[in-house]
Amino acid sequence: EFSAALRYTIVEPFDVLRHRQSAALAAFRDRVTWRSSLNELAPFSGVHFSNELLDSMPVHVVRWSGTEWRERHVDFQEDSFRFVDLPTSNRELIHHLARLPGTLPAGYETEVHLASFLWIEELAPKITRGFVLAVDYGFARENFYAPHRTAGTLQVYAKHAVLRSPFEQIGHADITAHVEWSTFMEHAEECGFEVAGLTDQHHFMSGLLASELGWEFQSPNEAKTKRALQTLLHPGFLGMKFQFLALSKEVDLVSPLSGFRFARSTPI
Numbered sequence: 001e002f003s004a005a006l007r008y009t010i011v012e013p014f015d016v017l018r019h020r021q022s023a024a025l026a027a028f029r030d031r032v033t034w035r036s037s038l039n040e041l042a043p044f045s046g047v048h049f050s051n052e053l054l055d056s057m058p059v060h061v062v063r064w065s066g067t068e069w070r071e072r073h074v075d076f077q078e079d080s081f082r083f084v085d086l087p088t089s090n091r092e093l094i095h096h097l098a099r100l101p102g103t104l105p106a107g108y109e110t111e112v113h114l115a116s117f118l119w120i121e122e123l124a125p126k127i128t129r130g131f132v133l134a135v136d137y138g139f140a141r142e143n144f145y146a147p148h149r150t151a152g153t154l155q156v157y158a159k160h161a162v163l164r165s166p167f168e169q170i171g172h173a174d175i176t177a178h179v180e181w182s183t184f185m186e187h188a189e190e191c192g193f194e195v196a197g198l199t200d201q202h203h204f205m206s207g208l209l210a211s212e213l214g215w216e217f218q219s220p221n222e223a224k225t226k227r228a229l230q231t232l233l234h235p236g237f238l239g240m241k242f243q244f245l246a247l248s249k250e251v252d253l254v255s256p257l258s259g260f261r262f263a264r265s266t267p268i
Contacts, residue, residue: 008032009041038122048123049133054184055176057119059111060093061154066106069097081167090114096183101145110145110152111177117187124191129250131196132188138179138243140268145180153178181245181268188247196246196253197260200268202233204244204259211258243268 008028012018013036025032035041061072063085070085071093088094096112123132137153138144144153156163158173166175185195199207246257256263 006031007046009044010034011036011038011041013037038119038126041126043126043128045129046127047131047133048127049135051135052137052176054113054116054119054134054136054179055138056174057113057115059113059115059154059177060090061109061111061152062088062093062097064104064106064108069100072109081170092117099183101147104145104147105150108147108150110149111154113177113180113184116179116184120184120188120191120193124188124193124249127249130248131251132193132245132247132249134245134247135201135242136179136245137176137241138181138268141180141182143268144178144182179243181243185245185247193247193249196248196251197257197263198243198245198268199260199263201242201244203262203264205233207259207261207263211261 008025008031010018010021010032012021012034018034021034022029022032061083062069063072065085069088071088071090072083073086075082075084088097092114093112096114100110120132139153143149154166154175154177156166156168156173156175158169163169163173166173181198185198189195244259246260255261
C-alpha cells in the first residue's frame with residue numbers, strides 16, 4: 001500500500017546525472033519525476049531526504065589571524081592556483097564569525113556553511129507537512145570549533161584517495177566539508193521546523209532494527225549480510241562517522257521516530 005501511494009521526485013540540476021538516474025529507475029518511471037532545483041518543487045506533504053548533500057555544498061573557508069577572521073580567496077599566480085587571505089566582506093559571514101570562539105590559536109582554519117542555511121530556507125516553504133531527513137558527516141558546534149581542529153574539516157578526494165589541495169585534479173576531485181549541526185538546526189528552527197532527532201548511524205540503525213525487526217536480526221544467518229551490517233553499525237567503521245538529522249513540520253510526534261529511540265543526549 002505504501003509503495004502504491006509513493007511518488008518520488010528527484011532534485012537534480014545536471015542533465016548527465018538525470019539521464020543516469022532515469023536509466024537506473026526505468027522500472028519505476030511511472031512514479032518518478034525530476035526537478036532542476038528546489039524552486040521548481042510544488043509544496044508537498046511528505047519527506048525530503050538526502051545523503052551526503054550538505055557536506056558537498058560550497059563553504060566559506062576562514063582563518064583566524066589571532067586578532068581577526070580573514071577569508072581565504074583563490075588567486076592565480078605563477079601559473080597555479082593558490083589561497084590568499086583577505087578581510088571578510090560578506091555581511092552574513094561576518095555575523096556568523098562574530099559568534100565563534102575568540103580564544104582559538106592563530107592560524108586556526110575552519111569553514112562556514114552559509115549555502116546550507118540558504119538551502120533550508122528554500123526548502124522550508126515547500127514542505128507543508130512532513131519531515132526532512134539528512135544523512136551526512138558532521139559535528140556539534142563545540143566539537144566542530146574545538147581548539148585542536150586547527151585545519152578545519154575540508155577534504156579533497158579522487159578515486160578514493162585523499163588529495164593535499166583542492167587545486168589538484170580540478171574538475172575530477174570531490175571536495176567536502178563536515179556539517180556544523182548546531183547552527184544548522186537553529187537556523188532550521190527559525191524556518192519553522194522542529195528537530196525530531198539527531199544521532200549517529202550506529203544508534204539510528206540499532207533503533208530501526210529493534211523497532212521494526214527485533215534484536216534477533218543482530219545475528220543474521222548469511223555471513224555476507226552480517227559483515228555488511230557490522231560495517232554499517234561498528235563505531236570503528238561507519239557507525240560513528242555518519243549522522244542522521246530529522247526535522248519535522250506540522251507533525252505531532254507522541255514518541256520519537258524509531259531511528260532516534262537510542263539517540264544520545266550528549267552532542268556529537
